[in-house]
Amino acid sequence: MFANGNNKETLMTTPVLFHVGYHKTATTWAQRKLFTPEHGFRQIAFHEEAFEHVVKPHGLRFQPSAMQKVIARGRERLDPGEVPVISSEILSGHPFQGGHESDVYAARLKAICPSAKILISIRAQLKVLPSVYTQYVLRGGTLPYDRFFEGTDELGYFAFTPEHFEYDRLVAHYQALFGLENVHVLTQESLQADAETAAAGVAAFAGATKFRGLQPAARERTGVSYPEYAMPVLRRINHVQTSTLNPWPIVSLGRTPRGFYKLAGFILKKPPLSNVLKDRKPISAFVKERFAEHYTQSNAQLAEICPQTVDLSSYP
Numbered sequence: 001m002f003a004n005g006n007n008k009e010t011l012m013t014t015p016v017l018f019h020v021g022y023h024k025t026a027t028t029w030a031q032r033k034l035f036t037p038e039h040g041f042r043q044i045a046f047h048e049e050a051f052e053h054v055v056k057p058h059g060l061r062f063q064p065s066a067m068q069k070v071i072a073r074g075r076e077r078l079d080p081g082e083v084p085v086i087s088s089e090i091l092s093g094h095p096f097q098g099g100h101e102s103d104v105y106a107a108r109l110k111a112i113c114p115s116a117k118i119l120i121s122i123r124a125q126l127k128v129l130p131s132v133y134t135q136y137v138l139r140g141g142t143l144p145y146d147r148f149f150e151g152t153d154e155l156g157y158f159a160f161t162p163e164h165f166e167y168d169r170l171v172a173h174y175q176a177l178f179g180l181e182n183v184h185v186l187t188q189e190s191l192q193a194d195a196e197t198a199a200a201g202v203a204a205f206a207g208a209t210k211f212r213g214l215q216p217a218a219r220e221r222t223g224v225s226y227p228e229y230a231m232p233v234l235r236r237i238n239h240v241q242t243s244t245l246n247p248w249p250i251v252s253l254g255r256t257p258r259g260f261y262k263l264a265g266f267i268l269k270k271p272p273l274s275n276v277l278k279d280r281k282p283i284s285a286f287v288k289e290r291f292a293e294h295y296t297q298s299n300a301q302l303a304e305i306c307p308q309t310v311d312l313s314s315y316p
Contacts, residue, residue, distance in 0.1 A: 014075075014084060015116055015182075015206075016044070016086060016115075017086070017116070017117045018085075018118050019031075019035070019119040020089070020092045020105075020106075020119070021092030021120070022089060022120070022122055022128070022165070023089045023092070023094075023132060023135065024123065024128050024131040025089075025188045026123075027087065027089040029191075029222045030087055030121070033217060036218075040083060040203060040208035040209065040210030043087060044070075044073075044074025044085065047090060049086075050086060051088070053070060054067055055091070055105060071113065081210040082210065083207055087119075095135075096132075096139075096160060096245075097158040098159060102170055102173075103170075117183075117205065117206055117207075118178050120184070120185050120186070121187070123189070125299075126287055126291065129162075130145075130284045133145050133148055133149070137231050138226075138234075138256070138257050140257075141235060141238065142239055144232075144235070145282070145286055149162075149286070149290060149291075165295065169298070185302075186202060189311065189314055196214055226265040227268065227269055227277070227278070229278075229281070233264055233268060234268075237260050240253045240260075243256035294316070299315045
């Protein structure tokens, strides 16, 4: 695989690119379409390893060496010129639980790989929050959207908190840990407007010298969700199906996101219902009313601290 000893030494020291999320910011697209050998990248670990060795360990048991061994093995698969990538949105914290410990995971990444480069992908909050709720329902959630976004005041328990999507806080934290020049912010909006330029920016930041433009397959969409108007039906189906968030329903008629859930979702997103209901977006309307002013200061701060020019004109 290696042309000579110098190439091997270079590959073993090329900075790892950690793509830490956020959730619902085209992370699946990046993992399937962008971070491929055709574009000068190679993923050397996946969600399972990120969870097992970074997220899951109890604070009193965490050891950087476990993930360091995974990275070392992954580097052995690199071809000359490839950038090693670990992309997993769980590294930014779980939005259903308020993103708690996102700072802890950042500190663990620093301990694992001090010279890493950090890619943080974001999306306008009034767009990402409805998408987070649809993901909650996809995992078996049964709360209506207004209850979901209320979070919880129950002592000792965590739920959704809007603070998780104050992006400037996590960006600033990674900048403090890894250095301003080693943190790159990617907006989903930039990918939608000009995926070629946005991807080229990521490649330049990561040092992916083999990047020669997006391959045709990379222009395809991935992970299309069910429409908002389907959520009241789908969350009620979750009451009678087994799922991650509802593992022991009183009656189980299948498993979400399969079974009746998938059948109902398929029917609801197709004509004639889609023709009648396509403009009905109750979750987006609620989010706009509830959180329109919440992120103004955070986004202004983000614009000031971003290490590169980032268009936040569509952000609250």
